[in-house]
Amino acid sequence: MSEKIKAEARTEFGKGAARRIRREDKVPAVIYEHGNVPIHVTLPGHETMMALKNGGANALLELDIDGKTQLALTKQVQIDPIKRHLEHVDFIAVKKGEKVTVDVPVHLVGEAVRETLVVTENATVQLEAEATHIPEYIEVDIEGAQVGTQIHASDLTLPAGSALLTDPETLIVNVTQQVSAEALEADLEAAEAEAGIEREEAEAPAAGAEGEAASEG
Structure with missing residues (x-):
C-alpha cells in the first residue's frame, strides 16, 4: 500500500x-x-x-x-x-506490476523454551516481489523452540507473489543452550590458564595502614 x-x-x-x-x-x-x-x-x-x-x-x-x-x-x-x-x-x-529486488527484515514472534539462547544469524532476506506488494517483514515463529532448532531461509513462509533470492541454506535463526555466568567464568579461567595468563589477586592492606585508618576513625 x-x-x-x-x-x-x-x-x-x-x-x-x-x-x-x-x-x-x-x-x-x-x-x-x-x-x-x-x-x-x-x-x-x-x-x-x-x-x-x-x-x-x-x-x-x-x-x-x-x-x-x-x-x-x-x-x-x-x-x-x-x-x-x-x-x-x-x-x-x-510501476504497478513491476518486480523489484528488496531486502526484507525478519521479525521473531513467540518465545523459545527456558534456558535457551535465540540468535538471529541473518536479520534480513532478499526477495523478489511486486513493487506494490512488498512485505513489510517476514514473520518467524519460535514459540516453544527447543535447543538445536535451526531455521533456514528455505523454512520461511513467504507472502504470495514473493520469491526467495537469498540462498535457501542461509541460517536465519539458531537456538542454542543458554550458558550460565558461572560456566562463562570457568571457560574464561581455563582459556587464561591455557594461555599462561595469571590473574592478579587483590592485595590486602598493610597492617600499618589498617592501624592508621582505625586511629583516624
Missing part, C-alpha cells in the same frame, strides 16, 4: 539549496529511473517522515509531481544524527 505525497520539482542543487529547503521544513529527494535522467524533487518534511515510518524498510510512496503521479520505492534515507529530521531521500521509480 503506497502513501500519497505531494512533491515539487526542483531545479536548484547543492548544499546551499538543500539547506534552504530544510529550513522550510521540507526534504530534498531524488528519484532514479533506469535509463532516464534522475528527477529532483522537494517533499513536505513531516508528512514524508510519517510515510516512511509507516511504510517500513521498503516504503512505497505515490508522489504527485506537478500533477503527474510517480510510484517511488525508498532506497536510501539520510537522517540528521542529532536533530533526527530527514536530510535526504533516494527513491527508485517503479
Whole structure:
C-alpha cells in the first residue's frame, strides 16, 4: 500500500539549496529511473517522515509531481544524527506490476523454551516481489523452540507473489543452550590458564595502614 505525497520539482542543487529547503521544513529527494535522467524533487518534511515510518524498510510512496503521479520505492534515507529530521531521500521509480529486488527484515514472534539462547544469524532476506506488494517483514515463529532448532531461509513462509533470492541454506535463526555466568567464568579461567595468563589477586592492606585508618576513625 503506497502513501500519497505531494512533491515539487526542483531545479536548484547543492548544499546551499538543500539547506534552504530544510529550513522550510521540507526534504530534498531524488528519484532514479533506469535509463532516464534522475528527477529532483522537494517533499513536505513531516508528512514524508510519517510515510516512511509507516511504510517500513521498503516504503512505497505515490508522489504527485506537478500533477503527474510517480510510484517511488525508498532506497536510501539520510537522517540528521542529532536533530533526527530527514536530510535526504533516494527513491527508485517503479510501476504497478513491476518486480523489484528488496531486502526484507525478519521479525521473531513467540518465545523459545527456558534456558535457551535465540540468535538471529541473518536479520534480513532478499526477495523478489511486486513493487506494490512488498512485505513489510517476514514473520518467524519460535514459540516453544527447543535447543538445536535451526531455521533456514528455505523454512520461511513467504507472502504470495514473493520469491526467495537469498540462498535457501542461509541460517536465519539458531537456538542454542543458554550458558550460565558461572560456566562463562570457568571457560574464561581455563582459556587464561591455557594461555599462561595469571590473574592478579587483590592485595590486602598493610597492617600499618589498617592501624592508621582505625586511629583516624
